[in-house]
Amino acid sequence: MRAREDFLAGARVVSPMLLGIVPFGLIVGVTAVGAGLSPGQALGLSTVVFAGASQLAAIELLGRDAPLTVVVLTAIVINLRMMMYSASIAPYFRRLAAPTKWIAAYLLTDQAYAVSIAEFRQTTPGERSRRWFYFGAAVTLWVPWQIVTVVGALVGASVPEGLSLEFAIPLTFMALLVPTLDGRSTEIAALVGGGVAVVAAVFPFNLGLITAALLGVASGVGHEVLVGEFPTTDASAHGDGGDSA
Amino acid sequence: MTTSYGTGAIWLAIVGAGVGTFAIRLSFILLLGRLDEAPPTVEGILRFVPAAVLAALVAPSLVALSAEPSLGLSYAPEKVGAGAIAAVVAWRTENVLATIGVGMAALWTLQVVV
Numbered sequence: 001m002r003a004r005e006d007f008l009a010g011a012r013v014v015s016p017m018l019l020g021i022v023p024f025g026l027i028v029g030v031t032a033v034g035a036g037l038s039p040g041q042a043l044g045l046s047t048v049v050f051a052g053a054s055q056l057a058a059i060e061l062l063g064r065d066a067p068l069t070v071v072v073l074t075a076i077v078i079n080l081r082m083m084m085y086s087a088s089i090a091p092y093f094r095r096l097a098a099p100t101k102w103i104a105a106y107l108l109t110d111q112a113y114a115v116s117i118a119e120f121r122q123t124t125p126g127e128r129s130r131r132w133f134y135f136g137a138a139v140t141l142w143v144p145w146q147i148v149t150v151v152g153a154l155v156g157a158s159v160p161e162g163l164s165l166e167f168a169i170p171l172t173f174m175a176l177l178v179p180t181l182d183g184r185s186t187e188i189a190a191l192v193g194g195g196v197a198v199v200a201a202v203f204p205f206n207l208g209l210i211t212a213a214l215l216g217v218a219s220g221v222g223h224e225v226l227v228g229e230f231p232t233t234d235a236s237a238h239g240d241g242g243d244s245a
Numbered sequence: 246m247t248t249s250y251g252t253g254a255i256w257l258a259i260v261g262a263g264v265g266t267f268a269i270r271l272s273f274i275l276l277l278g279r280l281d282e283a284p285p286t287v288e289g290i291l292r293f294v295p296a297a298v299l300a301a302l303v304a305p306s307l308v309a310l311s312a313e314p315s316l317g318l319s320y321a322p323e324k325v326g327a328g329a330i331a332a333v334v335a336w337r338t339e340n341v342l343a344t345i346g347v348g349m350a351a352l353w354t355l356q357v358v359v
Binding site for chain 1: 274277287290291301310341
């Protein structure tokens, strides 16, 4: 019964995010078909890659006939941020069996990470199963993502443009961005990342995003080094990572 | 806009991006299962990735650099307005539903008004 309760708690926390994820997934499906991918390939991207922003970038680059290495590398660089999620959430997954770790890693997203880490810092493993809460959140994001990608790919260009549904994408990222600004150094990283991204948007093959992210991170680190606070680590992430379930 | 790549090439890109992304996701979950602690320097650097990347994803959807008639920023006022309102909501509530809901409602309202 505990497993079911914790799974549902995770599902409940991410459910409002579906408001942004459903139109995002529809757009990814629509864009994929528009760029010349088949609906099967659109779904393939969603199941194999399962990371919206990088899927969209890969689709756009494929549509522009960018070199395949640029397509793959761009998608990977856009997803580099997940390495931090992996590092941050790893202590809570330490006691999971190896196959469970692999499945948990496959399902790791901005949203599943953000809600899980917040929950794990507020509860003990006895109060909240790490495994079941995480899978409740992650699966609730995965299933609709697959469905709406296919729907978008099949419905195609008939999604009403006047609704500007694509604007829900930057809004979702903004909602995830704001809580990460926890001090001057992260604010500088965001300002430089955002500023460089605007200027470097003229770079081919989404290299502007890579450049912006790297310069943003470097600026944040640089500021911390200057004020003598580097490296700042989150001590609370290293508490008992055990899973009672 | 339509790709001239064949089926095999597209699947190659999908699998390549997928394997790379999975390796990133699995990296520290696997590694930290063996180590006691993440190297502080690595963690100290990675800490900035979400702020930098998310800001880099948001900003170009609100403003763009333009060269004509002179170097400057071009933007859709209703998107910048809605983005600003959403940012305030995100900051005050840290609630994704509220941020998206208010942001979209603001955009639709401003599209009618502006």
